[in-house]
Amino acid sequence: KNQVEQSPQSLIILEGKNCTLQCNYTVSPFSNLRWYKQDTGRGPVSLTIMTFSENTKSNGRYTATLDADTKQSSLHITASQLSDSASYICVVSAISGTASKLTFGTGTRLQVTL
Amino acid sequence: DADVTQTPRNRITKTGKRIMLECSQTKGHDRMYWYRQDPGLGLRLIYYSFDVKDINKGEISDGYSVSRQAQAKFSLSLESAIPNQTALYFCATSGETGELFFGEGSRLTVL
Numbered sequence: 001k002n003q004v005e006q007s008p009q010s011l012i013i014l015e016g017k018n019c020t021l022q023c024n025y026t027v028s029p030f031s032n033l034r035w036y037k038q039d040t041g042r043g044p045v046s047l048t049i050m051t052f053s054e055n056t057k058s059n060g061r062y063t064a065t066l067d068a069d070t071k072q073s074s075l076h077i078t079a080s081q082l083s084d085s086a087s088y089i090c091v092v093s094a095i096s097g098t099a100s101k102l103t104f105g106t107g108t109r110l111q112v113t114l
Numbered sequence: 115d116a117d118v119t120q121t122p123r124n125r126i127t128k129t130g131k132r133i134m135l136e137c138s139q140t141k142g143h144d145r146m147y148w149y150r151q152d153p154g155l156g157l158r159l160i161y162y163s164f165d166v167k168d169i170n171k172g173e174i175s176d177g178y179s180v181s182r183q184a185q186a187k188f189s190l191s192l193e194s195a196i197p198n199q200t201a202l203y204f205c206a207t208s209g210e211t212g213e214l215f216f217g218e219g220s221r222l223t224v225l
Contacts (some may be wrong), residue, residue, distance in 0.1 A: 013180070032212070042219070043217050049213070089157070090182070
């Protein structure tokens, strides 16, 4: 069964600090992995996509890594801001014929405080 | 204006009532989806449609139905709402890249 597990479930950090969120998956055959940011009361928004051949990708203060051998991904947030407070969802895509099947993690809820 | 618009944003109803959640998009995407989000659970796929004449069940379609009225419109119906259908519902679209574009969500409470 395809699964995506994220850790920690929740995290509180001080503004300006860095943090790293983890995503472990058992999805096969792997196509790609996306990180989404979901602000409270809003729909998720894509931050980055990682394909099999990519090890790291940055989007501003967000840097995602992928280790396809160990089936792990991380999202590193540098110099956190209050606006980073949100849930971060890892979504892994599996190839299924001509379509792709998505498996969602339950998310990490990040709170950035003063 | 939002690229993916859901109505209503909030709805409280009673057990047994029929409810329709509507979704419209200006992305020009063929693929549209309905997801359900519950606390502590990942987003779960209810139904999806790859074009106007294509409707597919997702992992939790029981108790739900959909209609794809046009490329830009995809509605979700609960024929007889029950309390465990209380949840946050999201409509989404995707294009060639597979990136999902979500609406703002419709919060449904069934009493």
